[in-house]
Amino acid sequence: MLIPTNLLAEPGIVQGLLDGSLVRYGSVIRHAAGTPQGGQIVRHLLEAPGLTNQLMSLPFSPVTGAVSLVTNTIGHAATYNKLIGIDRQLIGLQQTASSILGFSQIAAGASILNIGVSIAGFAYMGYKLHQTQKAIGNLQKSMAAGFDRLEDRLDALSGQLAYLHLLVEDSREEQQRLGNAIADLHKALLIKNIADLQAELEHLKRFPDDSPKAALKTATSARLFLASQATQAPLEFDANTLMLVDISTQGWAVAIATEANLLLQHGQIPEAREVLAREIPRFQQHAHQWAKSLLNTERPELATAQRFATPYFKNCITPERVQRITQISPSDRALSSDQTLQKRRGAKVELEMTRTQPQLTSQWKYRQLAIAEYLDTLSELYARLDGLLAFAQLCEQQGVKSSHELLPDANAKPGLYLLPAVET
Structure with a gap:
């Protein structure tokens, strides 16, 4: 079930999040409202154990700041994947999972739950x-x-x-x-x-x-x-x-x-x-x-x-x-x-x-x-x-x-992973 790549290595998902046809909602990615399949789950977001451990050491800026895990953790994942298969002009080296997934300025209290299931x-x-x-x-x-x-x-x-x-x-x-x-x-x-x-x-x-x-x-x-x-x-x-x-x-x-x-x-x-x-x-x-x-x-x-x-x-x-x-x-x-x-x-x-x-x-x-x-x-x-x-x-x-049985194992690289939704 598990796709053994980081989110940023799947161009179709990234493109959909950028153009608004897909949206992150909690720990899933769905077709956006107003599209033919609006609301339907496309992928589940899962994090490897290493990412969860890193979450514990990252600061959260109060009131109006962005969640720092984005740049420090997920952003690094984009680097080690070298944006495989993604147009650099489209994403750019400064484009992190923060803006792609809409994690910017999430209230710190919400971080009390992990991103997905871990x-x-x-x-x-x-x-x-x-x-x-x-x-x-x-x-x-x-x-x-x-x-x-x-x-x-x-x-x-x-x-x-x-x-x-x-x-x-x-x-x-x-x-x-x-x-x-x-x-x-x-x-x-x-x-x-x-x-x-x-x-x-x-x-x-x-x-x-x-x-x-x-x-x-x-x-x-x-x-x-x-x-x-x-x-x-x-x-x-x-x-x-x-x-x-x-x-x-x-x-x-x-x-x-x-x-x-x-x-x-x-x-x-x-x-x-x-x-x-x-x-x-x-x-x-x-x-x-x-x-x-x-x-x-x-x-x-x-x-x-x-x-x-x-x-x-x-x-x-x-x-x-x-x-x-x-x-x-x-x-x-x-x-x-x-x-x-x-x-x-x-x-x-x-x-x-x-x-x-x-x-x-x-x-x-x-x-x-x-x-x-x-x-x-x-x-x-x-x-x-x-x-x-x-x-x-x-x-x-x-x-x-x-x-x-559906989660990344303990040896998985830190980062977000994608789990396909069941076809109906």
Whole structure:
């Protein structure tokens, strides 16, 4: 099944991603909407263990930066493949998998799930849970110290919770309130559930041949608890609420992926598909509710994800990020190209109106960047879980005894690999 080449060595896929006839969605490549086969899976994205290990050492730029793995890891893969069979004028040596796959400016929180399915995925998810806990500690220290320069504070964070600084940057009272909430968070069951799940992931990394029963029980328990915490919180544009929901949501996603991957690896493939088929619609609804709430505004012309695609945000928010947010926005996702363009023009005109200018303060802009960061995380997490469901369905269709049968082996070169979808 596995194509033993890096993604950039398959010209047809690269060309499709460049001209827009193909799109990356989570961990799969699909025919783009509007094409004759729109939505159909073309390839599954898998990463070799070496790539997953490298992910653990790469920095993620907070709030508006691109994911560094693209240049440092996948970009190098293009070099050692020497762009075999690809027109250099078309791709160019500066063209990396970042722009081809749309990885630029993915919120750091979304990196808590690996790109696709990986043998070393448990180690990576455990590592990112640790990074989440570390981010909470760093954020607490930063709030206690106060704000000197916003950029310095953002650089001090791991990136996963950096958007919270943008929400409370102008209010010392809000900073203190958020600091108190972080302290309370350490005492909450929320952290205990994440810590328990992290401990099981660490155990799986050290003893991969052990029975998965204990880890499955912990993952199921964490999934149920964290899902309830994420979905029962009020839809409020408040730093404390966003922080609690964000951490719960990321933990929920990891618990889902952990439980499903354990079942896939140990041959319980129908059970894995059932878990994913049950949880993913709930996660999608959760993402839609938050997108609808956070994109809402008193100015109807701005109550759309397309406000982020206007010239006002050109240097802050990439088109890929706008597209991902659109995927979870109920009012944007079903629009035609003409309707999308109309929304974008309406938002642009509104932002240029004289009556709107007093509203466009640095505080307002920070809040918009925070909203974009937050929604981007939700969108990418949902897309990657959806990709995992597609992989589970592939395992079931192929009749494999374990998902390991479809994955690159431990000796595979670091990089992304392609797995064909089952023909229907």
